[in-house]
Amino acid sequence: MLNKLRPALGRVLTPIGQAVARTGISPNAITVIGTAGVVAGALGFFPRGSFFWGTMVITVFVLFDMLDGAVARVTGKGSKWGAFLDSTMDRVADAAIFSGLAIGLYADGQETLAGVALYCLVAGVVVSYAKARAEGLGFTCDVGIAERSERLVIALVAAGLDGLGVPYVLTAALWLLAVLSTYTVGQRFAVVRKQALAEAGGAAPEPERQP
Numbered sequence: 382m383l384n385k386l387r388p389a390l391g392r393v394l395t396p397i398g399q400a401v402a403r404t405g406i407s408p409n410a411i412t413v414i415g416t417a418g419v420v421a422g423a424l425g426f427f428p429r430g431s432f433f434w435g436t437m438v439i440t441v442f443v444l445f446d447m448l449d450g451a452v453a454r455v456t457g458k459g460s461k462w463g464a465f466l467d468s469t470m471d472r473v474a475d476a477a478i479f480s481g482l483a484i485g486l487y488a489d490g491q492e493t494l495a496g497v498a499l500y501c502l503v504a505g506v507v508v509s510y511a512k513a514r515a516e517g518l519g520f521t522c523d524v525g526i527a528e529r530s531e532r533l534v535i536a537l538v539a540a541g542l543d544g545l546g547v548p549y550v551l552t553a554a555l556w557l558l559a560v561l562s563t564y565t566v567g568q569r570f571a572v573v574r575k576q577a578l579a580e581a582g583g584a585a586p587e588p589e590r591q592p
Contacts, residue, residue, distance in 0.1 A: 398451025408453040409463055415446025416470040420477040427481030430489055432551070433544025436537050439478065443533065446474075468513075471529060475505055478536060482555075497555045504562035505532055511569040520576045524568045527561035535561075 401411070419442045426435025449467060453459035479502035487495035508525065515522035527535075539554030 394448060394451040395455065398448055399455045401448055402452045402456045406452070408449040408456070408458055409466055411449040411452060412446060412463070412467050412470050415442050415449070416474050418442030418445065419474040423474075423477040423481035427478075427540070428484040428488065430485050431544065432482075432485065432540040435481065436541035436544060440537060440541075443474075443537075446470075468509075472506065472509065475529070475532075476502060478533070479505070482536070482540060482551075494552055494555060497559055501532070501536070501555060501558045501562060504559065504566060505529070508562055508565050508569065511566060511573070515569065515573045518573075520573050522569050522573055524572050525565040526568065527558065527565045532558055532562065 419439050422435050422438030422442060426432070426438065449463070450459075453463060479498050483495045483498040483502070486492075486498060508527070509529065512522040512525075535554050535558055539551045543551035
């Protein structure tokens with residue numbers, strides 16, 4: 382859903398990417414630094430229950446990580462390796478965020494909610510894998526009510542507000558994420574199955590064998 386904002390976001394990030402590119406830093410270095418910062422923020426603050434400051438650190442590095450694509454465009458240094466690195470590092474960052482939340486919640490005695498956070502992590506991985514596998518097979522799989530951007534916004538906003546003492550917001554957000562992520566997996570299964578059945582139905586029938 383938030384992917385519809387990408388063109389507008391790209392126009393905003395391009396001049397910033399041009400300024401960053403003049404420093405000589407590569408898009409891949411931005412990706413790695415951004416991910417390292419997210420991991421440090423998530424695993425350094427969340428397990429201790431410091432959800433507000435962890436969210437602040439993570440947000441800074443998530444915004445920094447968004448510059449890799451802009452720098453790649455303005456420098457012409459985009460590559461398949463860069464795309465692979467970016468996608469893989471996104472999974473690492475997501476794992477750190479939801480693992481950190483789960484550890485912090487478990488340490489606080491909220492075992493059920495910690496389990497929900499882990500479920501959100503697993504469901505998010507399945508959402509991403511379903512799309513990657515579908516595209517690897519030649520199908521399109523751009524549907525989904527809760528893609529990575531939506532999941533991060535919901536989780537981080539809720540964690541930050543929880544850190545400020547707003548009651549029940551993190552509980553509601555994690556349960557909502559669990560439902561939306563599950564629904565998104567179902568959406569992707571359905572759209573790929575439809576394409577697979579259409580492809581199979583359009584195949585030429587095998588000739589009948591004569592006895």
